[in-house]
Amino acid sequence: MNVPDYTVALVVAVPLLGAFLTPLVGRINDKLRNIFVIIVLALNAFLVFLLASDVLTTGIKTYVFGAKDLTYPIVRILFEVDAMSIFMAIISSILVTVAVIYSWSFMKENTGLDKYYSLILLLTAGMLGMVLTGDMFNFFVFLEISSIASCALIAFWTNKGESVEAGFKYIVISAMGALFVLFAIALLYGQYNALNIALLSSVIQYTFLDKIALVLLIVALAMKAGIVPMHMWLPDSYGSAPSSISIILVSATLASLYGVFRVIFTLYGNVLSKIANFGIPVNVFIGWLIVALAVISILIGVIMALIQTDFKRLIAYGAVAELGYMFLGIGTGIVALGTAYGKTALDGGIFHIMNDALDVGLLFLVAGAIYYATKETSLDKLGGLARNMKYTTVFFIIGFLAVAGMPPLNGFASKLLIYESTFQLNPILAIVAILCSILLLAVFVKVFYSAFMGPQLPKFKDVKEVPKSMLFSMGIIACIIVIFGLFPEFIINNLVEPAANALIGYSEYISQVVVGGI
Amino acid sequence: MIFNIPYIAVAALILLGLYALIFKRNLIKMVIGITLIESGVNLFLITLGYRKESIAPIYTSSPGGVMAFPVPQALTLTSIVIGVAVIALMLSLVMHIYRHYGTLDVRKVRRLKE
Numbered sequence: 001m002n003v004p005d006y007t008v009a010l011v012v013a014v015p016l017l018g019a020f021l022t023p024l025v026g027r028i029n030d031k032l033r034n035i036f037v038i039i040v041l042a043l044n045a046f047l048v049f050l051l052a053s054d055v056l057t058t059g060i061k062t063y064v065f066g067a068k069d070l071t072y073p074i075v076r077i078l079f080e081v082d083a084m085s086i087f088m089a090i091i092s093s094i095l096v097t098v099a100v101i102y103s104w105s106f107m108k109e110n111t112g113l114d115k116y117y118s119l120i121l122l123l124t125a126g127m128l129g130m131v132l133t134g135d136m137f138n139f140f141v142f143l144e145i146s147s148i149a150s151c152a153l154i155a156f157w158t159n160k161g162e163s164v165e166a167g168f169k170y171i172v173i174s175a176m177g178a179l180f181v182l183f184a185i186a187l188l189y190g191q192y193n194a195l196n197i198a199l200l201s202s203v204i205q206y207t208f209l210d211k212i213a214l215v216l217l218i219v220a221l222a223m224k225a226g227i228v229p230m231h232m233w234l235p236d237s238y239g240s241a242p243s244s245i246s247i248i249l250v251s252a253t254l255a256s257l258y259g260v261f262r263v264i265f266t267l268y269g270n271v272l273s274k275i276a277n278f279g280i281p282v283n284v285f286i287g288w289l290i291v292a293l294a295v296i297s298i299l300i301g302v303i304m305a306l307i308q309t310d311f312k313r314l315i316a317y318g319a320v321a322e323l324g325y326m327f328l329g330i331g332t333g334i335v336a337l338g339t340a341y342g343k344t345a346l347d348g349g350i351f352h353i354m355n356d357a358l359d360v361g362l363l364f365l366v367a368g369a370i371y372y373a374t375k376e377t378s379l380d381k382l383g384g385l386a387r388n389m390k391y392t393t394v395f396f397i398i399g400f401l402a403v404a405g406m407p408p409l410n411g412f413a414s415k416l417l418i419y420e421s422t423f424q425l426n427p428i429l430a431i432v433a434i435l436c437s438i439l440l441l442a443v444f445v446k447v448f449y450s451a452f453m454g455p456q457l458p459k460f461k462d463v464k465e466v467p468k469s470m471l472f473s474m475g476i477i478a479c480i481i482v483i484f485g486l487f488p489e490f491i492i493n494n495l496v497e498p499a500a501n502a503l504i505g506y507s508e509y510i511s512q513v514v515v516g517g518i
Numbered sequence: 519m520i521f522n523i524p525y526i527a528v529a530a531l532i533l534l535g536l537y538a539l540i541f542k543r544n545l546i547k548m549v550i551g552i553t554l555i556e557s558g559v560n561l562f563l564i565t566l567g568y569r570k571e572s573i574a575p576i577y578t579s580s581p582g583g584v585m586a587f588p589v590p591q592a593l594t595l596t597s598i599v600i601g602v603a604v605i606a607l608m609l610s611l612v613m614h615i616y617r618h619y620g621t622l623d624v625r626k627v628r629r630l631k632e
Contacts, residue, residue, distance in 0.1 A: 075589070137593055144600045148607060155611055161618035162629050168545070168611045175552050175604045176539065182597060183532075183559050189590070190566040236630045 003054045007047055008063035008079045011089065012129045014044045019121035026114035034104055037117045041100055041124070045093040048128075052086045056498055060512045062134065078196055080134030082509055083498035087350065088131040088258045090495070091357045094480070095251040096124045098473045102365055103244040105467035106372055116156060123149035123248060130255045134513070136185045136195045136267075139259065140178060147174035147224070150252050154241040166233075166240035173233045177220035184213035184220070197267055198513035201506060206271040206282075217263045224256035227327060228297040231320050235304075238316035243368020246312065247361040250319065254353055257323070261330065261503060269506035273337065287334030290327050291425075295432055297324030302436045305443045311367045311377045314447060315360060318403060321440060322356040325349075328433060329418040332425050337504070341424040346500045348417025351492060355402070355410045355484065362399035362477045366392055369466040369474065370451065379450050386452040388463045393452050395474045400444035402481050405437045410481050413488030524565040531558030545612045545622045549605065556601045563590045563597070 018040035026033040055061050059082075066076030081089075100120060107113060126146030133139050151174065155167025185195070187209050194200050204210060219230075226234035234253070238246045264272070264286060272283035301321030308314035329349025336342030369392045370385065371377050386393040398409065405415035415437060423430035465471070484491055502509070531554050538551030567590030573581070575588040612622065619627050 137596075141596060141600065144604070148600075148603055151607060151611075155614070158614050161615070164611055164614040164618060165627055165630055168608065168615060171604065171608050171611065172539070172548060172552065175608070176555065179552075179555050179559050183562065186559065186563050186566060186590075189563075189593075240630065 002058065003050045005061065005063045007051050007054075008061055008081055008132060009065070011044065011047050011051060011132060012079075012125055014040060014047065015121045015128065016125040018044075019118045019125065022118045022121060023114045026117070030113070033114065033117065034100075037100055037121065038097070038104075040121065041093070041097045044124070044128075045097050048086070048089050048093045051081065052090055052495075055081055055083060055086045056494065060502075060509065062512060077138050078134045078198075078513065079132050080198065080509065080513065081132050083495075083502040084258070084261070084350075085131045085502075087354070087495055087499040088255060089128055091254060091354050092124065092127045092131070092251045095247055095357055095361055096120065096127075098361070098365075098476055099244045099247045101476075102247075102368070102470050102473040103242075104469040106244050106368055106470055107242065110156075112156075116153070119149045119153050119156075120245075120248065123153065123252060127252055127255045131258050134197050136188065136197060136200065138195075139197075140182050140185060143174075143181060143224075143256070143259070144178050146252050146255065147171070147178060150174075150245075150249055153245045154237045154249070156242060156245065157240075160240070162236075163240045166236040169233045170237045173230075174224055177223045180216045180220035184216040187213040187216075196513060197262065198510045201267045201270050202510045202514045204268065204271055206268075206275050210268075210271075214263070214268055217267075218260060221256050221259040221263065222293075225253055225260060226320060226323055227293050228300050228320065228324070229293075231297070231300070234320060235313045235316035238319065238364070239310060239313040243312070243364050243371065246316075246364040246368075250357050250361050250364070253323075254357055257326065257353065264334065265503045266506045266509050270510070283337065284335050287331050287337075290331030290334065291429065294324045294327035294331055295429065297321065297327065298433065298436045299324075302439045302443065305440070309379050311370065311379055311382075311447065311451070312364065314379070314443065315363045315367055318363070318440060318443070319356070319360045321436060322352070322360060322403065325415065325418055325433065326352045326356060328422060328429065329414075332418075332422050332429070333500075336421075336425055341421040343500065343504075344417050345421035345425070346503065347492060347496050348414050348421060350499050350503070351488070351496045352411075352414035352418065354491075354495075355414045355481075358477055358481050358484070359399055359402040359409075359411055362395060362474060362481065363403065365470070365474045365477065366396045366399055369470055372466050372470065373463045374460055379447060382451040382457075382460075383454045384452070384456040384460060385463065387456050388460065389452075389465050391465060391471050392474070395478050396448065396452065398478045398481055400441075400448065402485070404441035404444060406441070408482075408485045410484035410488065413485060413492075521570070524561060524568075528558045528562040528565065531555070531561065543624050545615060545624060545627070546609075548624070549608045549612065552608065553601075553605060556597070556604075560594045560597055560601075563594045566590050 025036045061081045063079040064076055123146055126142045129142030151167050151171040154170055155164050157163040192203050223230040275282050298321050301317050305314050305317035326349050329345045333342050333346030402409035402411040405411040419430045535551045535554030539548055567587035569584050572584040572586040575585040
């Protein structure tokens with residue numbers, strides 16, 4: 001289906017405009033404001049799906065802000081949307097919409113909700129901008145928008161010391177990371193006089209300065225994505241933020257992950273495969289580095305999750321392990337680029353991005369529901385909740401089985417692809433991955449037992465099921481999880497394969513701008 | 519050699535900022551560290567756009583001669599604006615932390631355990 005080019009701009013513009021209108025609407029009526037925000041996000045999701053149907057059928061779509069012709073000096077920003085970008089945009093818009101529906105009841109008793117919803121819409125604009133833009137500096141700007149908004153949201157409960165502390169940690173990490181990104185952009189700009197990703201990647205030489213820029217970009221973006229040696233902020237911020245925010249943070253983290261892939265596959269895609277150090281092509285070296293980081297992430301994430309007593313921190317460490325699985329799939333894809341199992345690994349890694357966002361998101365929502373009903377997140381003090389919260393229990397079972405990769409849920413579909421492809425690269429990797437999945441299952445069975453099973457505790461006698469809007473939003477995600485688990489082929493063929501091809505086929509991304517003369 | 523001085527200043531600013539960020543115990547000093555890194559990066563961008571004996575890039579009232587490249591300056595302006603927002607947010611969080619913990623020492627601000 002064909003949509004006009006300006007849809008690309010609207011996808012970012014609609015939430016941005018909504019963000020600034022929200023406080024005005026909020027002055028009229030609280031309910032009206034909530035409806036307004038949901039309508040804005042639904043409209044946005046609709047636009048994203050329209051754009052997706054176009055990009056997936058007709059190929060890369062571009063939109064130019066500023067100068068249309070190429071007379072010097074060219075002052076313009078280019079948005080370039082390929083299948084990978086739109087894949088990430090779909091994840092973001094689903095998660096944000098669900099989180100806002102969930103917030104309706106979850107945040108009802110809080111004050112300052114005008115600011116809360118404004119920040120959510122700003123964060124949405126930032127995330128979507130990050131994944132849709134084709135310009136390095138613009139990427140930095142959206143990165144900063146999303147980090148500022150998410151930091152303010154993490155520290156939203158300023159009456160709690162922990163939230164503020166986590167917010168400060170997050171802003172220090174992301175401010176430093178973003179400045180490194182800017183420094184790397186300056187290094188590239190100084191050499192090639194270009195900011196456009198496609199243009200840069202067509203002329204990049206892999207000089208000494210380019211190596212520094214590559215290291216800075218990967219380190220800063222991987223830090224924001226929460227890969228293990230740099231994961232310390234992630235459990236703090238996921239654990240201290242309101243649950244509705246934790247699920248949005250998952251997708252904000254994944255947008256940074258997208259940045260890592262864009263840098264490796266597209267920006268440096270042209271040179272990394274052609275240059276060899278000590279007889280090994282550089283991209284194989286980087287691929288092994290990513291695989292190593294991924295294995296460490298999986299191990300540390302699972303082991304740390306075992307010893308947690310706080311529900312949300314436990315899920316956050318589970319999320320670290322899940323990030324490891326994505327990196328494992330994509331790292332294997334880079335090492336074995338060009339082979340059949342390399343392609344499978346890449347598919348698995350990309351499919352797992354979506355599955356992880358849904359599964360971990362659902363678990364965060366369940367944790368939030370338990371907090372809403374009992375005002376308690378410590379697992380030591382919970383117990384016997386299945387008696388009073390039937391639906392939440394069902395959603396939790398779906399969520400944790402999906403995270404642990406049990407058939408027939410979606411986590412299984414992507415993890416199977418990752419297992420079978422990493423086995424061909426090195427059996428040890430697959431063994432570690434499977435063992436850690438089992439451990440993850442053990443962790444969540446423990447949680448399930450201590451929070452939902454057991455005798456009814458007297459203080460939780462009057463606990464009621466959570467309100468409908470929360471059940472509804474958890475239900476949406478649970479439905480998507482089950483559908484993806486039952487029909488993984490459909491998603492893989494229609495969304496994941498094009499995304500993987502878009503990552504590998506950097507020449508198409510480049511030629512769209514450089515040869516096409518846009 | 520003289521033209522390298524801005525680059526040396528960039529390196530010095532960024533390293534000083536990193537030092538403050540990593541080794542200082544006071545939250546305000548950490549914020550200052552971020553500010554230093556930011557100034558370093560901004561100076562780097564500006565320096566990249568400067569050419570020898572160039573003038574400010576104002577097209578309408580140019581006396582002629584070499585002009586500095588305007589794009590890095592535009593980038594720097596954007597980066598400064600973003601920087602202000604980040605610093606303001608950080609300082610407000612520091613204020614809240616002080617209210618909750620009664621201290622600005624990072625060793626004592628650790629309710630979030632392992």
